[in-house]
Amino acid sequence: MKRTTKRNTRRGSANDDPSVLVPKVTPKRFFGLGLPGVDLEKLSGKLVVVEGADGSGRSTQIVRLVQWLEASGHHTLQVGLKRSSLVSEELETAQQGNILSRTTLSLFYATDFADQLENNILPALRAGSIVIADRYIYTLMVRDLVRGMDEDWLRNLYGIALVPDAVFYLEVRPEILVQRVFAKQQALDYWESGMDLGLSRDMFDSFLQYQSRMRDTFRRLQRRYGFDIIDAERSMDEVNAELRQRIENVLAGDLSRQPTAG
Amino acid sequence: MTHTFADLGFPGRLIAVEGLDGSGKSTQIYLLKRWLEMRGLKVFFSEWNSSALVKSATSKGKKQNLLTPTTFSLIHATDFADRYERQLLPLLKAGYLVLCDRYIYTAFARDVVRGCPPAWVRGVYSFAARPDITFFFRSHLEVSLNRILDNRPTLKHHEAGMDLGLSTDPYESFRIFQGRIFEQYLAMSTEFDFVVMDANRRIEEQQGLVRKFVEDRIGLETYAVVK
Numbered sequence: 001m002k003r004t005t006k007r008n009t010r011r012g013s014a015n016d017d018p019s020v021l022v023p024k025v026t027p028k029r030f031f032g033l034g035l036p037g038v039d040l041e042k043l044s045g046k047l048v049v050v051e052g053a054d055g056s057g058r059s060t061q062i063v064r065l066v067q068w069l070e071a072s073g074h075h076t077l078q079v080g081l082k083r084s085s086l087v088s089e090e091l092e093t094a095q096q097g098n099i100l101s102r103t104t105l106s107l108f109y110a111t112d113f114a115d116q117l118e119n120n121i122l123p124a125l126r127a128g129s130i131v132i133a134d135r136y137i138y139t140l141m142v143r144d145l146v147r148g149m150d151e152d153w154l155r156n157l158y159g160i161a162l163v164p165d166a167v168f169y170l171e172v173r174p175e176i177l178v179q180r181v182f183a184k185q186q187a188l189d190y191w192e193s194g195m196d197l198g199l200s201r202d203m204f205d206s207f208l209q210y211q212s213r214m215r216d217t218f219r220r221l222q223r224r225y226g227f228d229i230i231d232a233e234r235s236m237d238e239v240n241a242e243l244r245q246r247i248e249n250v251l252a253g254d255l256s257r258q259p260t261a262g
Numbered sequence: 263m264t265h266t267f268a269d270l271g272f273p274g275r276l277i278a279v280e281g282l283d284g285s286g287k288s289t290q291i292y293l294l295k296r297w298l299e300m301r302g303l304k305v306f307f308s309e310w311n312s313s314a315l316v317k318s319a320t321s322k323g324k325k326q327n328l329l330t331p332t333t334f335s336l337i338h339a340t341d342f343a344d345r346y347e348r349q350l351l352p353l354l355k356a357g358y359l360v361l362c363d364r365y366i367y368t369a370f371a372r373d374v375v376r377g378c379p380p381a382w383v384r385g386v387y388s389f390a391a392r393p394d395i396t397f398f399f400r401s402h403l404e405v406s407l408n409r410i411l412d413n414r415p416t417l418k419h420h421e422a423g424m425d426l427g428l429s430t431d432p433y434e435s436f437r438i439f440q441g442r443i444f445e446q447y448l449a450m451s452t453e454f455d456f457v458v459m460d461a462n463r464r465i466e467e468q469q470g471l472v473r474k475f476v477e478d479r480i481g482l483e484t485y486a487v488v489k
Contacts (some may be wrong), residue, residue, distance in 0.1 A: 036331050036377030086328050090318055101347035102388050107340040111333055118330045156385030160332055186360070 025251030032159015052170030
């Protein structure tokens with residue numbers, strides 16, 4: 001017996017039904033010129049991306065989504081930025097010292113991304129897993145665009161990336177975001193406040209200005225790449241229910257909200 | 263970018279040498295450097311793949327064979343960008359003659375042989391201006407190969423192109439790999455306006471031609487060290 005989408009949503013992960021939905025395989029493609037030697041037809045898994053600033057509830061939502069997906073019988077892999085075995089340590093060192101110039105840092109992140117794409121994401125998709133990415137090329141592009149990097153250059157660079165099956169941008173207004181950050185930790189982060197841009201010597205001001213530029217740029221990219229903007233100022237439960245609903249649709253092969261290559 | 267540093271209004275000039283390992287290009291650029299220094303000019307020499315920070319990641323990757331054609335390409339691009347932005351650009355702005363043993367064409371050749379799309383690699387490096395002069399040392403493939411292989415060196419995994427699976431024998435793999443890189447260089451010669459040097463001639467003959475070309479192309483007297 002197959003679970004219907006509706007029923008699954010109502011019962012969530014507390015489902016005693018032993019049947020497991022087999023996700024429908026849908027075509028994959030690259031944003032641009034792609035990677036050498038990758039057979040797209042062999043990628044039977046799904047790539048789901050969650051984007052959003054620190055404090056948007058991204059990590060909490062991802063933890064809950066993974067639990068739910070595993071409970072529903074799907075093998076799941078989590079990936080994120082700056083986690084590659086190849087350059088993550090070097091990237092951390094470089095960031096601490098703030099010694100790298102813009103293009104270099106950008107390429108460093110691209111290397112980290114490519115390493116994870118080829119060594120983690122693609123093998124998992126070949127094995128039919130659901131890959132949940134804690135941020136993806138959109139964050140990398142938005143960060144660079146806000147810092148004045150050339151958009152065509154970035155588009156070519158990230159032409160190696162796979163177009164995800166779903167992209168959720170958890171949107172929170174900067175003034176709410178700053179409150180959430182303070183509720184969790186005592187200080188604002190240097191990079192998340194965009195201090196390297198020299199917008200303001202005042203970290204609070206800089207944070208608000210930087211985050212609002214990030215949000216504007218995300219919105220602009222949204223129009224180009226067609227991802228889902230999720231109102232993340234609502235409760236964790238409400239946001240989670242919406243994400244689950246949308247992911248269920250994706251697993252069922254619904255392509256109506258599929259992101260584009262831009 | 264399709265402009266040279268002169269086109270972009272930089273006071274400095276960049277001279278690059280390209281060619282296969284064993285083509286004698288490093289010898290030639292060293293002798294050019296000595297000559298320019300002796301004339302009391304502001305000269306800076308830069309090598310491919312030499313920045314400290316990225317080196318640690320590159321060697322780790324190479325050791326563990328973690329690198330794919332794409333990450334190999336990107337990590338070298340990162341290294342180059344670091345050198346370009348922190349070293350080459352400031353020196354060129356300060357009016358130096360910058361000599362590069364290999365420039366972006368080395369990446370174009372190697373990465374494309376490894377399977378990266380040519381347009382992608384060119385796009386990645388498009389932040390970099392073109393050299394004012396690029397000498398391509400065109401040697402007989404066999405001569406270059408023998409110069410390297412006669413000493414039976416320990417060839418590193420990627421250096422020998424072992425990652426391409428061309429042959430299980432590192433020396434055989436190196437031969438095939440270098441042959442393909444050579445073809446890429448030839449194909450780029452016209453596209454990027456290389457000054458093609460006959461690398462089979464005597465060292466002194468080549469150096470004479472190199473010096474003459476540089477003298478004619480660049481008004482060297484303006485690069486004197488400020489006392």
